[in-house]
Each structure stands twice: as C-alpha cells, then as structure tokens.
Amino acid sequence: MSFASKMPSLRIDQSDLKCKNGCDYFGNPQWQGYCSKCHREQMMRQRRAEKASTNPSATLPKPEQKKPERGLKLSSHSSFSKFEEKRLRQSETLKKANLLKFSVFKKSSSDDHDHTPEKRPPEFKIPAMVFEGMKHDFRARFPALAPQVDRDARVFVHSFIMDVIKCANVMTVDELSERVQRQYQRFMKHMDTSPHFGNVDSDTKELLLDFVEKHAMTYLHELPSVVFSPSGTDDERLDRAMSERIQQLSWVGERHLECKLDRNSAACRQLLYKAISELLGMDSAMSPGGKLARVRRCCRHVLALCGAPASADDLLPALIFTVLKANPPRLVSNINFVTRFCNAQRLMTGEGGYYFTNLCCAVSFIENLTAESLNMDKKEFDCYMAMPASIGGSAWAAALSLCGCAREAEEQLAAAQALLREARDVQAQAQAVHDNAATFEEQIVKKVQDVLSKTPLEIKPRRELPQFGKFKSSAKPLIDLEPSVVPKETNPEPSDQALAQTGTSVQQPLIDYKDPPIDHKETEAEQPRIDSRVPIALPAPPLTTKDQKEQQILTVDTSSTEPEKLNILGFEVIDRPSPKSPQNLDQNWDLKQTSSLELLTPSLLGFTPFDSRSIDELMTPDEFVSDHLAPGLSNINYDIDLSDFSGDNSLAEDAPKAKDPFSPDGIKKFDPFAPQPSTFAETLEKFNEFSLVDAKTNRPYDPFEIVHRNTDPFSAGLAVTLPQQTTDPFSPQQKEGTSILDDNNSPTAACLLPSPLLPQSSGKPA
Amino acid sequence: MSRCDFKIVLLGSEHVGKTSLVLRFVNCRFNGGTPYQNTIGAAFCAKTMQSNGKDFNIGIWDTAGSERYEAMTRMYYRGAHAAIVCYEPSSLESWARLRHWLQELRTVEEECKVYLCGTKKDLLDAGAVTREVPEDIVATYSQGHRGHFLTSSKTGENVDELFQKIVDDCAADMRLMKNVEELRLQLMKDEAIYKSKRKDFCSC
Numbered sequence: 001m002s003f004a005s006k007m008p009s010l011r012i013d014q015s016d017l018k019c020k021n022g023c024d025y026f027g028n029p030q031w032q033g034y035c036s037k038c039h040r041e042q043m044m045r046q047r048r049a050e051k052a053s054t055n056p057s058a059t060l061p062k063p064e065q066k067k068p069e070r071g072l073k074l075s076s077h078s079s080f081s082k083f084e085e086k087r088l089r090q091s092e093t094l095k096k097a098n099l100l101k102f103s104v105f106k107k108s109s110s111d112d113h114d115h116t117p118e119k120r121p122p123e124f125k126i127p128a129m130v131f132e133g134m135k136h137d138f139r140a141r142f143p144a145l146a147p148q149v150d151r152d153a154r155v156f157v158h159s160f161i162m163d164v165i166k167c168a169n170v171m172t173v174d175e176l177s178e179r180v181q182r183q184y185q186r187f188m189k190h191m192d193t194s195p196h197f198g199n200v201d202s203d204t205k206e207l208l209l210d211f212v213e214k215h216a217m218t219y220l221h222e223l224p225s226v227v228f229s230p231s232g233t234d235d236e237r238l239d240r241a242m243s244e245r246i247q248q249l250s251w252v253g254e255r256h257l258e259c260k261l262d263r264n265s266a267a268c269r270q271l272l273y274k275a276i277s278e279l280l281g282m283d284s285a286m287s288p289g290g291k292l293a294r295v296r297r298c299c300r301h302v303l304a305l306c307g308a309p310a311s312a313d314d315l316l317p318a319l320i321f322t323v324l325k326a327n328p329p330r331l332v333s334n335i336n337f338v339t340r341f342c343n344a345q346r347l348m349t350g351e352g353g354y355y356f357t358n359l360c361c362a363v364s365f366i367e368n369l370t371a372e373s374l375n376m377d378k379k380e381f382d383c384y385m386a387m388p389a390s391i392g393g394s395a396w397a398a399a400l401s402l403c404g405c406a407r408e409a410e411e412q413l414a415a416a417q418a419l420l421r422e423a424r425d426v427q428a429q430a431q432a433v434h435d436n437a438a439t440f441e442e443q444i445v446k447k448v449q450d451v452l453s454k455t456p457l458e459i460k461p462r463r464e465l466p467q468f469g470k471f472k473s474s475a476k477p478l479i480d481l482e483p484s485v486v487p488k489e490t491n492p493e494p495s496d497q498a499l500a501q502t503g504t505s506v507q508q509p510l511i512d513y514k515d516p517p518i519d520h521k522e523t524e525a526e527q528p529r530i531d532s533r534v535p536i537a538l539p540a541p542p543l544t545t546k547d548q549k550e551q552q553i554l555t556v557d558t559s560s561t562e563p564e565k566l567n568i569l570g571f572e573v574i575d576r577p578s579p580k581s582p583q584n585l586d587q588n589w590d591l592k593q594t595s596s597l598e599l600l601t602p603s604l605l606g607f608t609p610f611d612s613r614s615i616d617e618l619m620t621p622d623e624f625v626s627d628h629l630a631p632g633l634s635n636i637n638y639d640i641d642l643s644d645f646s647g648d649n650s651l652a653e654d655a656p657k658a659k660d661p662f663s664p665d666g667i668k669k670f671d672p673f674a675p676q677p678s679t680f681a682e683t684l685e686k687f688n689e690f691s692l693v694d695a696k697t698n699r700p701y702d703p704f705e706i707v708h709r710n711t712d713p714f715s716a717g718l719a720v721t722l723p724q725q726t727t728d729p730f731s732p733q734q735k736e737g738t739s740i741l742d743d744n745n746s747p748t749a750a751c752l753l754p755s756p757l758l759p760q761s762s763g764k765p766a
Numbered sequence: 767m768s769r770c771d772f773k774i775v776l777l778g779s780e781h782v783g784k785t786s787l788v789l790r791f792v793n794c795r796f797n798g799g800t801p802y803q804n805t806i807g808a809a810f811c812a813k814t815m816q817s818n819g820k821d822f823n824i825g826i827w828d829t830a831g832s833e834r835y836e837a838m839t840r841m842y843y844r845g846a847h848a849a850i851v852c853y854e855p856s857s858l859e860s861w862a863r864l865r866h867w868l869q870e871l872r873t874v875e876e877e878c879k880v881y882l883c884g885t886k887k888d889l890l891d892a893g894a895v896t897r898e899v900p901e902d903i904v905a906t907y908s909q910g911h912r913g914h915f916l917t918s919s920k921t922g923e924n925v926d927e928l929f930q931k932i933v934d935d936c937a938a939d940m941r942l943m944k945n946v947e948e949l950r951l952q953l954m955k956d957e958a959i960y961k962s963k964r965k966d967f968c969s970c
Contacts, residue, residue, distance in 0.1 A: 303809060311785030312828040315809045316835055348845035349770035349825050354810040357827075361838035373834045 126161055126219065134215045141211060142204070148196040153212050156187050160216045168226045173233050177340035180227075184343045187212055206346075210289050213343055218286040220341075227341055229333040238332040246327040246366060251384045253396060256374045259317035261305065263399050268305060273403040275301035276326040283329050288342035291334055292352040298322070299355035312358070320362040325400060335360060770812060770825035772936045774929075775843040775878075778852030779863040780831035783885035786919040787852065788826055791929055815929065817937040824933060839867075840874055847939075848879045848912075848932045855884045855904075855916070856895035868907070879935055880911040883928060887918035 023035060131154050138150045160183050167179055191197040191205045200208070220227045229235035254261040262268045278298035285291045299315065302322055306314035328334070338356060339347070347353040365373065371381035776784040792811045811826040829835075829842045843849055851867050853860040864882070871878055882904065889895050908914035913931060917924040 310809060311788075312809045312830040313780060313785070313832060315828075316830040316832075344845075349773040351770075351810050351812060351825065354825065354827050357841050357844075358809075360841050361830075361835065364838050364841070365835065368837065375834070 126158060130161075130215065130219050131158070137215070138211065141207070145200065145204070145208075146196065149200065149208070152190070152194065152196055153208060156190065157212055157216045160187075160212070161219055164216075164220055165223070165226065168230070173230045173340060176227070176230070180341050181344050184209065184213065184345075209343060210346075214287040214289050217288055217341055218290075221286045221337075228337050229330070233336070235333040235336050236330075239330045242332050242363070242367070243327060243329070246324055248385060249324055249366065249369065250327075250397065251387060252321075252324055252369075252374065254321055256376065257317040257321050258375075259314065259321055260307070261318065261321065263395060269399055269403045271301050271305045272322065272325070273400060273407060275299075275305065275322050276400070279322060279326045279328050282334055288338045289346075291338050292342060292346075292356055295359050296352045296355050299358060316358055316361060316365075319358055320365055323359070323362045323366060325396060331363060335363060771822045771940070772824045772847040772933065773827060773845060774824055774932060775827045775829060775846040775849045776852065777829055777839065777843070777849055777864075777867045778831055778883075778885075779833070779860045782831060782852045782854050782857075782860050783919055784831065784850075784852050785828055787850075787883070787885060787917060787925065788828060790919040790922055791826075791925050815933045817930075817933045820937065822933055822937060824929075824936075833863075836866075840870065843871065843875055843878060846875060846878050847936050848881065849875075850881045850883050850928070850932070852883045852885050853899065854886055855890055855897050855899045856886070858898045861899045861903075865907075868911075879932070879939070881928065881932060882908050882911060882914040884914070884916045885919065887916045887923055888920045890916075891918075 023038060134154055134157065135150065138145075138153065142149070160180075163183065164176065164180060167176055171179065187209060188205070191200065191208065197205065197208075217227065225231040229239070254263070261272070275298045278294050278301065282291050282294040282298070285294050299319060302318045303310045303315055306318050323331070335356075339360075347356060371378040374381065776788060778784045788811055792813060809828045811828075813824055813826070814821050815824055816822070827842055827846070829839055849867075849871055851864050851871075853864040868880065871880055884890075884899075884904070886895070890897060904914060912935060913928075915924045915928045915931075917928055919925065
C-alpha cells in the first residue's frame with residue numbers, strides 16, 4: 001500500500017526523463033523515475049524498511065495494538081509524540097545510512113557486490129590501540145602469567161575479531177552468535193591443550209576467557225551494527241517500543257507488583273537509586289561481561305532492597321519494579337547482545353547468569369504485562385494505560401527524582417568540599433611560600449651583611465697588603481733577621497722556637513713562593529728540631545757523664561758556638577763556613593773530631609758499612625743532591641762531613657782542597673788531630689754516649705757529627721728505642737754526604753738554585 | 767568463583783519452601799566451614815561440593831513460584847543440569863503445579879535431571895498436617911525421574927542427601943558427557959580431515 005501511494009508522488013516530481021538520482025542514465029516511469037540500477041537500490045532499501053516496520057508488529061503485538069491509544073494521547077501531548085516519531089524516523093534513516101556506509105565500504109573493497117566478504121578482511125585493520133590496551137590490561141590483571149599467554153590471548157582476539165567481521169555480513173545474527181560461542185569454546189580448548197597454559201588453574205582460565213571476551217567484544221561493540229543491535233535485526237525498534245512501553249507503565253507501583261518497598265524510607269530510596277543507576281550503566285558497558293557485571297550489581301542492590309533472606313519470589317517483583325522505574329536505554333539491544341555474545345557457559349550457570357535471567361524475566365513480564373498479571377481489574381488497567389505518561393509519574397518518580405537531586409546535591413557538596421580543601425591547601429601553601437620568602441629575605445640580608453662585614457676586612461687589608469708585607473717580613477727577614485735576632489738570644493731553644501714559629505707562620509701564607517722558602521725553613525726547622533731534641537737528651541748525659549772536664553769544655557764550647565750556629569742558620573750557605581769553621585773549629589773540633597774519629601776508628605768493622613753507605617750516598621746523590629741541596633744545611637753539613645770524612649778519605653779525594661778558603665784549616669787540623677783522639681779512642685769508646693751528648697751540645701758543628709755518631713751507635717743498639725732520632729739523622733746524613741761534594745759547589749749559584757728540589761730528596765729518606 | 771559446574775534449578779509453587787530448602791542446605795554447609803558466595807539472599811547460591819573426591823561448584827537458582835511468573839520460568843531452567851521440583855505433601859494444589867513443571871521440563875529440557883522433593887516433612891511427621899498427596903501416585907511419578915526425597919528444612923533431614931545425590935549424578939553424567947563430547951569432537955576432526963583430503967584431491 002505504501003508502495004502504491006508513493007508511486008504518484010514520484011511521478012509528479014519527475015520533470016525530465018533522466019534518472020531521479022541525477023545520474024546520466026534515463027529514468028523510466030516503471031522504475032519510478034530511476035534508472036534501472038538506482039531503482040534496484042531503491043527497491044532494496046524500501047524492502048528493508050518495510051521488513052523493519054512489519055517485524056515489530058509481529059513480535060510485539062502490544063505496542064501496535066496500542067497505536068490507537070497513542071493516537072488518543074496525541075491530543076494531550078502531541079508535540080512529544082511528534083518528536084518521538086521524528087526521532088524514530090531519524091534514527092531509522094541513520095541506521096540505513098550506517099548500512100549504506102557498510103555496503104559502500106564493501107563496494108570500495110571489491111567491485112562485485114555479492115562476494116565482498118572474502119576481500120574485506122585486508123581492509124579491516126584492527127587498530128593497534130586495541131592490542132596495546134589489551135597488553136596493558138593483561139599486565140595489570142595477570143601479572144603472574146607468562147607473556148606467552150598474553151601473546152596467545154592477543155592472537156586469539158585478533159583471529160576472533162577478524163572472523164566475526166568477516167562473517168557479520170554473510171550470517172544472520174543467530175549464526176554469528178553461534179560462531180562466537182564456538183570461538184569461546186575454541187579458546188577454552190586451546191587453554192586446556194596448549195602447553196603455555198599448563199600451570200594456569202581453572203579459575204584463572206575463566207578469567208582469561210572473560211578477558212578475551214571483554215577485549216574482543218569491546219572492539220566489536222563499537223562497530224556499528226555488527227554485534228550490537230545488528231543490521232539484520234530490529235533490536236533498535238524493539239528498544240524504542242520497550243522504552244515507550246515502560247513509559248506507559250510508569251503508573252505501576254509497588255503494590256501492583258506486591259513487593260515490599262517503603263517509599264518513605266531513605267535507605268530504601270537510596271538502594272533503589274543505586275540499583276537504577278547500575279541498570280542505566282549497563283548501556284555504557286561495552287563488553288557482555290561488563291554488562292553482566294552491571295546487572296549483577298543492580299540485582300544485589302535489589303536483593304538488599306528486599307530484605308535479608310530474599311528469595312526469587314521477592315527478587316523478581318522488585319527487579320521488575322526497578323526496571324520500570326529505570327527505563328534503561330536500549331534495553332532490548334543490550335539484553336540481546338548479552339544473550340548472543342556472552343559466553344554461554346557463564347550465562348547459563350553463574351550468578352551473573354542468574355540475575356541476567358531474572359532481568360530477562362522482568363523484561364518479558366513487562367512486555368506481556370496484562371491486567372491479570374497485576375491482579376487488577378481489566379477496566380482499571382485500561383484506564384491506567386490510557387492515562388498520559390506524564391500524569392502516571394506518581395510519587396515514586398518524584399521520590400526517585402528527589403533521590404537523584406539529593407545525590408546530585410551530595411556530589412556537588414563533595415565537589416565543593418574538595419574545592420574548599422584545595423583552596424585551603426593553596427592558601428596554606430601560599431602562606432608557606434610567603435613565610436619562606438620572608439625568611440629567605442632575612443637570610444639573604446643577613447648573609448649579605450655577613451659577607452659585607454667579612455669581605456671589606458679580609459679582602460683589602462689582609463690579602464693584598466698584609467700578605468705581601470708578611471711575605472717580605474717573613475721570607476726575607478727570616479734570612480736577614482734571624483742572624484740579627486738570634487745572636488741576641490743566647491739560648492738556642494727560644495731562637496729555635498722563634499724560627500719554627502716564623503717558619504710555620506711564613507709557610508702558611510706563602511703559597512706562590514712556597515718551594516724555596518719551605519726548603520729553607522724545612523731544613524732550618526729540621527735543624528732546630530734536632531737541636532731541640534738534643535737538649536732534651538742533654539740532661540740525661542750529664543748524669544751519665546764521667547768526665548766533668550770534658551763536659552765543661554763541651555758546655556763552654558756550646559755556649560761559644562751557639563750564637564755562631566744561629567748565625568749560620570740565619571746566614572744560610574755562604575756566611576756560615578767562613579766564620580765557623582776556621583776560628584771555632586780549632587778548639588771545638590778537636591774534641592768532637594777526636595770523638596768522631598775515635599768512633600770511626602775503633603769500630604772500623606762497624607763503620608765500614610756506614611762508610612760505604614756514606615760513600616754510596618755521597619756518590620749517588622752527588623748528581624741529584626748537588627742540585628737539590630738546601631743551602632743552609634748543606635753548608636753546615638759540608639763542614640762537618642768534610643771534617644768527618646776528610647779523616648778517612650779527604651786526602652785521597654782532594655775534593656776538600658777545592659774548598660781551600662774554607663775548609664783546608666779544618667782538614668789540616670783534622671789530620672793532626674786524628675792521631676790524638678786515636679789515643680783517647682779507648683776512653684772515648686766507653687763514652688760513646690758522652691760523645692753523643694757532647695756532639696749534641698755542640699750544635700753548630702755537631703748536629704751532623706752527632707747524627708753520624710748517633711746513627712752509628714743507635715742503628716746498632718738504639719734504633720728501636722729512638723726511631724725518630726734515627727730517622728731524623730738520616731736526612732742530615734744524606735745532606736752530609738751530599739754536602740761533601742756540594743761544598744765544592746756550594747758557593748756556586750747552582751747550589752742555591754736547585755735548592756727548591758731539595759725537600760724532595762730530603763723528604764724521600766725521611 | 768564465577769564459574770559454576772552445575773546449574774540446579776528450584777521449582778515449585780509459592781510457599782512450598784524452596785527458599786528454606788536452599789537456606790537450610792547452604793547454612794548447614796556454611797557452618798561446616800565452606801564459604802558460600804551470596805550472603806544477601808537465597809535467590810542464587812553458589813557452593814562447592816565434593817563428589818568422588820573432586821570439587822564441583824554448583825549454582826542453585828531459586829525461581830519465583832508465583833503463578834503470574836510462570837510464563838517466564840522457562841528461562842530459568844534453560845541449560846539446567848538438574849531441577850528440584852518441590853511440592854507440599856499436604857497441598858494437592860502444589861502437586862498439580864508440579865505436574866505442570868514436569869511436563870515442561872520433559873519437553874523443553876530433556877537433558878535435565880529431575881528430582882521430586884516433598885517438603886515440610888517435620889510437619890507431616892508431627893501430624894500437624896494431613897497428607898493430601900497419595901504416596902502411591904508420587905511413587906509412580908518418581909519412577910520416571912532421578913529420585914524422590916522427603917525433606918525437612920527445619921530439621922535438615924534428607925536435605926544434604928538430596929543435594930549430594932544430585933551432585934554425584936551430575937558428576938557421573940559429566941564424565942559420561944565428556945567422553946561423548948570427546949568422541950564427537952574426534953569424529954568431527956576425522957570428518958574435517960577427510961574433507962580436507964578430498965579437497966586436496968580435487969584441487970589436484
């Protein structure tokens with residue numbers, strides 16, 4: 001009929017003979033003004049639309065029957081129904097557009113209309129996001145499982161999706177559903193047989209199946225008209241019919257369904273509200289499992305609503321009531337989607353399945369609701385049904401909307417509180433920052449003040465002027481002043497201390513000029529140290545001394561020699577030998593040298609190694625030390641060493657002769673003296689210690705002689721008891737050894753220049 | 767415990783005592799130490815039971831006994847492994863409804879094992895009610911089914927026995943089914959191989 005009615009209108013519109021669609025072919029009135037191709041398409045479209053419009057009337061007779069009723073209602077709120085119809089038509093066209101898109105898609109992949117599905121798979125690329133999400137989800141859900149399992153699951157999902165897409169166009173929905181179920185079974189089999197799943201327990205396998213189902217179906221759900229309200233079915237129309245039906249039944253209250261619900265109790269309202277929101281959320285869930293979970297949660301709320309030992313007799317009415325109040329969107333589509341594509345095993349047996357079955361029952365009850373099913377009079381029922389939906393709203397709708405408002409208010413309140421908290425936090429933080437800034441400022445000011453107070457004092461007076469001043473006063477004066485200062489002080493110790501002090505004080509500030517002055521001072525410091533140590537040792541020898549005369553002589557000698565020594569220290573290299581050796585040596589050296597000679601001569605056996613040592617040291621270090629020698633020490637050493645060794649080797653070497661101006665007297669004196677002490681040798685041998693003491697007391701010349709003596713006897717006997725003394729003396733020994741040869745070179749400038757290197761040589765043995 | 771091995775449906779008219787039966791069963795076991803999943807209501811109960819030393823999860827589905835939901839009850843026992851049809855020996859009406867379900871089950875779910883269960887045995891024993899359903903009729907009806915139990919949810923008499931028997935039967939049946947399934951799969955595989963061979967042959 002509709003076909004016939006459309007014909008004339010089409011004819012009227014046809015002004016020219018071309019196809020109505022605008023293609024260049026000629027149209028034909030038999031084809032309604034289209035060309036043959038367009039007409040065929042048009043016919044197909046029409047047929048499909050007709051099928052869609054006739055089907056619901058067959059499956060759902062109730063809404064069709066109620067059409068006249070709706071017609072009655074139109075008067076009351078025609079605008080709404082018009083809108084509804086408009087929306088209906090729109091959605092229908094939308095759906096057709098979807099279908100067309102799909103068919104266009106097919107065409108694009110292959111020109112042949114009929115055999116499209118084979119060539120489609122390459123067109124369909126499952127977005128990588130699906131698998132990325134899957135990988136992520138898998139890691140989150142099954143962290144313990146092997147990556148192989150993950151890979152298997154992904155491979156399966158891929159093949160699953162491709163299979164479904166491939167079959168979607170060829171198969172009816174029921175066939176597709178069966179195929180999907182077989183896919184699930186296939187995966188189950190795979191899990192049972194594959195070695196990758198060997199150590200996975202059955203519960204985890206169930207979860208894995210859910211996981212696979214979820215990800216596969218979530219993707220498929222998004223595709224238009226593939227699995228969710230598929231193209232071949234009239235799910236969407238049924239959705240609308242159901243929605244309208246529920247709207248019609250909005251007057252049905254709890255007493256009609258004989259469920260015990262208290263509208264006035266807030267807890268009851270709250271639970272019902274929760275159940276309804278879960279049921280509404282079912283549409284937003286993508287996978288059948290997700291939808292099922294929503295239903296489960298909803299039913300749990302409903303069960304809680306019913307009271308503690310709720311049986312199915314309580315659950316079902318309450319659920320029906322909930323569905324009526326919720327009027328969930330696309331309810332039939334959702335239910336069909338779950339029934340078709342959820343894992344049948346779970347839908348059959350599990351808790352979710354039970355609740356879902358209950359929901360299905362509720363929906364079918366609502367669909368087939370009659371006066372009898374509500375235990376009410378038919379007339380009354382008809383009256384209610386004739387009533388406009390807006391009036392039927394009833395108290396429950398108000399209560400629920402109130403509940404919704406309360407809920408919203410709560411959410412708003414929570415949001416507001418959160419905002420308030422945030423604001424407070426911000427304020428607190430701002431305060432903290434402010435305090436921080438204040439303290440920071442204070443600190444900065446303080447620091448700046450500190451720095452200012454420090455820097456002006458430090459930088460200008462200390463570093464620049466005073467340093468140089470010190471430098472000069474310490475470095476040069478040390479050399480110049482020492483002799484002048486020291487002679488004033490007869491006591492060696494204070495002078496030594498002064499020297500040490502000056503030395504230390506100078507050493508610190510002098511950085512650039514380090515090497516030379518340190519050398520001087522180290523050497524000088526070493527000397528005074530030795531000296532200072534010697535006096536400590538002095539008190540002991542006097543007790544042990546047997547010959548007082550010698551002591552007296554020695555003491556006298558020391559007193560006389562001390563200032564000279566200090567002078568020597570001060571004067572360093574050049575000045576010493578001239579004043580010292582020639583004049584004072586005559587008297588003092590006699591005893592000392594005798595003692596030394598005596599020590600050397602009698603203990604020839606013991607000394608031979610020493611001599612060799614000394615010689616070795618002399619020979620080897622000559623080259624090095626001649627360069628490295630510190631002027632002051634070396635000079636002192638030279639004199640003494642020359643005197644010492646001259647007794648043994650001086651004649652042969654003739655080296656000392658080169659020193660003729662300084663040493664020859666000493667040497668000459670040594671020679672004659674040598675025999676004399678040899679006579680005393682026996683007595684002196686007994687007084688080894690005395691000789692040491694004497695040597696120590698006679699610092700100017702002796703320190704090195706003493707060192708010799710000390711080292712010799714100490715090395716033999718006291719090395720363990722006085723290691724420091726032995727170690728110290730060694731450094732002078734080297735100097736002595738070196739000094740002998742250096743004496744020749746000592747006056748030369750070469751001796752002074754290399755001096756900076758001396759500390760290295762002296763440091764090494766020390 | 768989302769997985770359930772067996773689905774057991776409870777059928778029976780209103781106030782026959784289906785829910786009490788389930789509660790009795792579940793609570794008994796619950797005291798025994800095995801946890802049961804659903805604490806809110808007795809509409810659905812999942813429970814682990816043993817048979818032959820193996821664990822099985824059973825899901826017990828309660829159904830609404832009201833007559834107006836009768837049309838929907840078919841959904842419940844779709845795919846059920848076992849059905850317990852309850853009646854009250856003191857109520858002839860409940861027995862009449864039982865016959866209706868038995869017929870339904872026989873036509874809709876042939877695989878389903880049916881157990882007859884007369885409830886409220888304690889009342890019967892105490893003489894508080896008089897027996898209206900003749901025993902000989904019950905006996906004749908129960909011959910065509912897996913068993914007949916007279917239970918008392920109050921005392922717990924025969925309750926465990928009933929469920930244990932169901933689980934044992936199901937377990938035995940499942941073993942059988944598994945074998946059958948394997949056989950069928952094997953046959954299918956063979957057929958597929960045969961087909962593919964033929965195809966190969968053809969292509970050559």
